Amino acid sequence: MNQKNKIILFNPLVTKFKARIPLSILQVAASIYGKYEFVLIDGNRETDSWGKIKKYLDSGEFKYFGCTVMPGPQLRQAIPFTKQIKEEYPQITTIWGGYFASNQYKVCMESGYVDYIINGIGDLAFPALLDALENQLDLHQINNLIFKVKDVIVKTHKITSIDMDSLQTLPYQELEKYYPIQSYLGKTYLGKKTTLYHSSFGCPFTCSFCGIVPIFEARWKGMSADRLYQDIKYLKDQYKIDSVEFCDNNFFVSEKRIRAFCELIEPEKIQWWGEARIDTLDKFSDDTLALMSRAGCTMIFLGAETGNEDTLKAIDKGGTQNAAQMIRFAERLGQFNIIPEYSFVLGFPAETPQQVMAMIDEDIEFIKKVKQANPHTEIILYVYSPVLTEGSDLYEKVKASGFVFPAKLDDWLAQEWKGFDLRKNPLTPWLTAPMIDKIRNFEVVLNARYPTVQDVKLSSLQRKAIAFLSKVRYQTNFFHFPVELKLLQRFWLRYRQPETEGATML
Incomplete structure (x- = not known):
């Protein structure tokens, strides 16, 4: 294998709590396993993700930076890191995937620091793109690809399904080299x-x-x-x-x-x-x-x-x-x-x-x-x-x-x-502000009256106490300014919402 064309596969930070197994970069890794050398970086497990990326790039062995990009928290690392790579290492090819990149492809391609976007399914497109770049092949023949030619954005034909049984199994053993699977x-x-x-x-x-x-x-x-x-x-x-x-x-x-x-x-x-x-x-x-x-x-x-x-x-x-x-x-x-x-x-x-x-x-x-x-x-x-x-x-x-x-x-x-x-x-x-306040305050009262079963750290006593204290508010639709419930959820229960963090992991 060419020692100068390795790939960094980066999963930007999503949560400050318990990290989940990074399926996105594992899926991409499976598509090139045995064909190209790669390293995996999980931003949820690193204290200094940029330092890790920079160390790899300074080695001179890497040619590609692949980043999965979902809307929301991942942008906080995906955008500045990719931009900095293009400024400090202009020879590095940057490739984005994930549904933020696919749905917001115009603003991504106009940024000047995203070179290619995998549009949707990448299991076939990502290795095909690497092959084409390595061998000067026609990019227009690759499905699910977005790129620019003379400032014109090109979107190739998109396929929306493939035979999943034909795909390689996820290379958990490769992830294990960087982060213990048990820690996820x-x-x-x-x-x-x-x-x-x-x-x-x-x-x-x-x-x-x-x-x-x-x-x-x-x-x-x-x-x-x-x-x-x-x-x-x-x-x-x-x-x-x-x-x-x-x-x-x-x-x-x-x-x-x-x-x-x-x-x-x-x-x-x-x-x-x-x-x-x-x-x-x-x-x-x-x-x-x-x-x-x-x-x-x-x-x-x-x-x-x-x-x-x-x-x-x-x-x-x-x-x-x-x-x-x-x-x-x-x-x-x-x-x-x-x-x-x-x-x-x-x-x-x-x-x-x-x-x-x-x-x-x-x-x-x-x-x-x-x-x-x-x-x-x-x-x-x-x-x-x-x-x-x-x-x-x-x-x-x-x-x-x-x-x-x-x-x-x-x-x-x-x-x-x-x-x-x-x-x-x-x-x-x-x-309007009153509308948002009503939704938020109802959410506070609802979560107090019926604490989620997914928050495994809540004791039976805590559940009963907060449910009792919120009963009158819930029954009478008095949701205005539930400060007492907010304080209990924040400082006593340390309540977490599964819609933003997933089910609680300890």
């Missing part, structure tokens, strides 16, 4: 050694607020149940995992695949969590739901979004999901000892401020109905953050409001954009 496995609500796993690409729906829709274009492709089982069995045998968070965008698309996987995994006694659509899962038979429960399915994340059916149509939720079904299914899932985790998006645009506030109030009342139907339902609250999918009604409303994304890549580092993709800092013109 922590205690969560699911188990004592929880890992992440990704088994499919995309989702067959077109929700206009979802960042993956422009990338996968309503297509879904999953690995076979047998391949999925073999990979999880390997992790159990090799690293003694006892639980898995499946971070697929839609893990439960195929009931046939789920049944086959559950039949295989049931004897392994592994607890697991995944994401689904309510209307899809509601079509599963009782027999399948019972099998899922026996096979370790403990909690399912479900995008409820809103109880307003006109809004569901406006955001192109698709399918058959409706308010009555959401309530009924929350109750149904409880019969199988599986916890439904419903996410709601509050603050969608409307014609007038009064209509926006009325929609917020309506969703708060709907959430309370869901909790009444099944008190064990976990509720995740987000504030609507635009993902502009051209052609949708929501896209037109967002444009009309005056909302715009940053015009320059460096502008994404501004403080006001820091929490944007976590949907905690929406920056949307139609949301």
Whole structure:
């Protein structure tokens, strides 16, 4: 192998808490394993990520810098580090992947320090790009690539699915050279050694607020149940995992695949969590739901979004999901000892401020109905953050409001954009301070009345105490200025929100 063309694969900092296994750079590493030499740097595990990068670059052995870039926290390292590389090491080729790079490709390519973007699936595109650069081949023949020719941005043909069973297994042994795998496995609500796993690409729906829709274009492709089982069995045998968070965008698309996987995994006694659509899962038979429960399915994340059916149509939720079904299914899932985790998006645009506030109030009342139907339902609250999918009604409303994304890549580092993709800092013109306060204060009261089961450090006494102290506020809809609950959550409970950090890991 050429000793001067090594690759740095960098996973920027995401969380200040327990680091999760960096599947993104592992997936890319698998695509070039045995073809090119690479090093892995996990910004979540380094005290000085830039120092590590600089040390490698100073060796003179590296030619490429690959960086996965998701919106939100990862930008805080991805942008300045890539910019500094281009300034100090102009000979280094910089390559970005991840859905921020794909969805915001224009501002990335105009920055002057991002050379290439892998547009969506990179398992074939990344090694093909390296081969082309090493051998002066035509870049236009590579699928899923974005680059510039004489200041003109070129987007090549994009493929949105590939046979996942044909892909190389993740090179965990390579990650082990840099960071012990065991250090990524922590205690969560699911188990004592929880890992992440990704088994499919995309989702067959077109929700206009979802960042993956422009990338996968309503297509879904999953690995076979047998391949999925073999990979999880390997992790159990090799690293003694006892639980898995499946971070697929839609893990439960195929009931046939789920049944086959559950039949295989049931004897392994592994607890697991995944994401689904309510209307899809509601079509599963009782027999399948019972099998899922026996096979370790403990909690399912479900995008409820809103109880307003006109809004569901406006955001192109698709399918058959409706308010009555959401309530009924929350109750149904409880019969199988599986916890439904419903996410709601509050603050969608409307014609007038009064209509926006009325929609917020309506969703708060709907959430309370869901909790009444099944008190064990976990509720995740987000504030609507635009993902502009051209052609949708929501896209037109967002444009009309005056909302715009940053015009320059460096502008994404501004403080006001820091929490944007976590949907905690929406920056949307139609949301006023009183609206945001109502959502935030309701969230405080709701989380106090029903503390999340995912926060494994909370004691039974703490849960009962905070639930009791918030009871009157919750019942009377008195959400204004819940300072006593905020103080308890911050200093006594040290409550953490799974929507921003994932399930608590210790």
